[in-house]
Amino acid sequence: MLFPVSVDNLVKRFEGVDAVQGVSFCASRGEILGLLGPNGAGKTTIIHMLLGLTSHDSGTISILGMGMPKHRYQILERVNFASAYVSLPGNLTIMESLQVYARLYNVRDPARRAREVMAELEVEINPKSLVGMLSAGQKTRLNLCKALLNRPEVIFLDEPTASLDPDVARKVRALLKKMRETYGTTVVYTSHYMHEVEELCDRVIFLARGKIVATGSPEEIRQRSNMKSLEDVFVSIARDGELRDLRQGGVE
């Protein structure tokens, strides 16, 4: 079976720090996979390596059946990325930004596609507004619009709802589910909002200090660790660097 995302024994060291240590995982077509873990666990580094922004020291990355970084540009044409911490050019208008990116992804009729994605994400902002004048939440939604322009087969999202209000965050989650159902889009996703992860992710991978410490559906992991919620699991991993089986249930 060909997995849209396949990672085998990925290793990355920065200045003597083991950022990622032998991580292996796959994501199926239409799967929403959560990469979770405390700050510094290696989630973002893994996403950056999957996108070819950072090179890996060893191991293999295959996206849509092609090796990264050898087929970097062929892969990047068919995937996309959004993060709450990355912005589109503040000195362009919304429509200009989206049209520039639509052209970068070789999208036909860039203006039309830009209007389509804005409608899909219910971005009801004047398209002539400057990106730099938008609120953090509006910028995040615009980033998501950018990420949908090329109808990606795999989408990488780094804390995409970090600055969104609950209503908009819910709409984003609904859209991601719709994308998965309609287009079979694979979503690789990081978040610190465990309720969101529980609602959205088919499967999660918990990382700590660059290693996988647990993997499974949110419910499986919660049951296996005998904890009340995924948030308890997260806190346990953040404190101990591993998933402990706390039979008492819960973390204080």
Add this chain to the structure above:
Amino acid sequence: MISRILAMVLRYLFIYKRSYIRIGELIFFPLMDLLVWGFVTMYLQQVTQSRVVLFMLGGIILWDVFFRAQQAVGMSVLQEMWVGNTLNLFVSPLRSYELIISTAIVGFIRALITATGLAICAYVLYSFNVFDLGFSLFPLFGLLLFFGWVVGLFTASLILRYGEAAESLAWIVPFLVQPFVAVFYPVSALPAGLQIFAFIFPCTHIFEGMRAVLLTNAVPVREMLIALSLSLAWMVVTGTCLAGTLRYVRRKGYLTTCARG
């Protein structure tokens, strides 16, 4: 490929659509240079009766062609860092050479606007007609543009490697070579040791060629060929430098962060 290059050209030109300050910046500083040095040289001409005014005004206009081309290519990466857009660009299918071509096109447009504005001002204020350079004007313009792009590549490498910390370097790189490349005075005015150093830069041959045209009206074919050969050699060096820098920053994870010391 065309679509992506056009996208990036539009990305940089859209900015000018709304910003009179940016448009003004294309002309303001070069015009100030032209006014100050133009009047200084007019005065010198009165007292010395030399052709120095021609050399100075020609030098000012052609230097700005080089400077604008260097800035367009070199500062593009920095501009993306300022607006937090670097990551989005590097995860798009935009190839490095497509980014370079698009910034080179923008550099051409900027240099053309600046040179045209300066040429008009020089004609009105000092009766200096840049077309006195005749047919040679076009290859001299093209060669300066080309070397400007090459130095821009080197500047882009510095910014990729050192992030926003290299901002000041990006501005001063052209001025590091300016004293040695005979913009306003002939190479013979330099000490002997520096003359050898000066001749490794294409600019030196271009400005020497400009003075030769203004003095003799002869097309400086030899100077142009040397400048072209040197520019190509420098392009190989800076292209290799940029490719190495891209590998390095990917290894270090620097593409994902702007601030690194």
